[in-house]
Amino acid sequence: MVGLDLKKIRAQFPALDQEINGEPVIFFDGPGGTQVPDSVMKAMSDYLRVSNANAHGEFATSRRTDELIDSARLAMADFLGCSPDEIVFGANMTTLTFSLSRAIARELKPGDEIIVTQLDHYANVSPWLALEEQGVVIRTVNLNVEDCTLDLTDLKQKVNERTKLVAVGYASNAVGTINNVAEVVKIAHAVNALVFIDAVHYAPHGLIDVRELDCDFLTCSAYKFFGPHVGVLYGKRKHFSRLRPYKVKPAPKEIPACWETGTLNYEGLAGVVATIDYLADLGRQILPSVENRRTAIVTAMTAIANYERELCQHLITKLLQIPGLTFYGISAPQKFNWRTPTVAIRLREQTPYAVAKALGDRGIFTWHGNFYALGLTERLGIESSGGLLRIGLVHYNSIAEIDRLLTALLEIAALPTV
Incomplete structure (x- = not known):
């Protein structure tokens, strides 16, 4: 069984063609709402x-x-x-x-x-x-x-x-x-x-x-x-x-x-x-012999989970190497079956708002705050200081986009704080 065809997938999402300051926009805001394919x-x-x-x-x-x-x-x-x-x-x-x-x-x-x-x-x-x-x-x-x-x-x-x-x-x-x-x-x-x-x-x-x-x-x-x-x-x-x-x-x-x-x-x-039907079509591209839509969906979602696990491992491994970064959630690769590719961090002496804005100015879209998970941010003791920076990957994201994010985070981490 073949995997996802990322180039073909991305071509179906016109929002991914946008640019800011001459750079392609990167949508790592999936947990707040994903982009939509042309067919929809x-x-x-x-x-x-x-x-x-x-x-x-x-x-x-x-x-x-x-x-x-x-x-x-x-x-x-x-x-x-x-x-x-x-x-x-x-x-x-x-x-x-x-x-x-x-x-x-x-x-x-x-x-x-x-x-x-x-x-x-x-x-x-x-x-x-x-x-x-x-x-x-x-x-x-x-x-x-x-x-x-x-x-x-x-x-x-x-x-x-x-x-x-x-x-x-x-x-x-x-x-x-x-x-x-x-x-x-x-x-x-x-x-x-x-x-x-x-x-x-x-x-x-x-x-x-x-x-x-x-x-x-x-x-x-x-x-x-x-x-x-x-x-x-x-x-x-x-x-x-x-x-x-x-x-x-x-x-x-x-x-x-x-x-x-x-x-x-x-x-x-x-x-x-x-x-x-978009998701089912992904499944049929992977396994043309599927007999019904439910089976095609099962095939697609299995492939999506496998691909996103690769993205997640690449992102988390590199994030943990950034000086002054605090990581929240499951970080052990052997437990990645128990997490989605949604990652929450903070940078030392930088508010989540400041980091999200700096990334947004670079065309990298992330979220900051508590995301209505108020019990979590209160339990972690970070609600009053701005909550979390959330990076949310989905199956139309790429390793290259992650690497651009990591470079930006290293730059932002080195900036003087006010």
């Missing part, structure tokens, strides 16, 4: 040009929209490994999580417990914290400061017969740690607790199989894996059928439509279908 832009434009109409009408463009909704559910089902009627679309992951948490709250009583973690984006913390208003107890799992991994021993100690739900991230959007979510599911299900997984950061980096995980709910966002701004929620059919969402009357009663509020972003759904 075309699909969205084509929908608006020839199919733009609301759903469920008795005319041609409306029927095309109905067909599009079905196609989008099927595409995301292929991406996540589930059935189309277990896919719900929304504005974003945060909105979907708040909506679901409110519905789950109907079944909770004072004294029931929900578990969150210090490692998570607060979109998977705040919706559950809000349930404290009705007497639900929120417990927080600690992280291991030395490598920014989740303390599973602490999780096991906190799970008990009162635990009703465990909310956990598939991977940290701040430091790249991949959590052992399969083990979390087993621990939670042993006490009949539900498991809600935030896979927003993990989705562009590795294969997701919700059936194999046996999780109850999982969320992701298409704009984090080369698509438009559309949020996606997977839920087991039995849960979607039992729980009662808050809805405007009158509203569809059938699942999954009953979980979707208002009019969907139809042009966004067109982009979602094209995004999944």
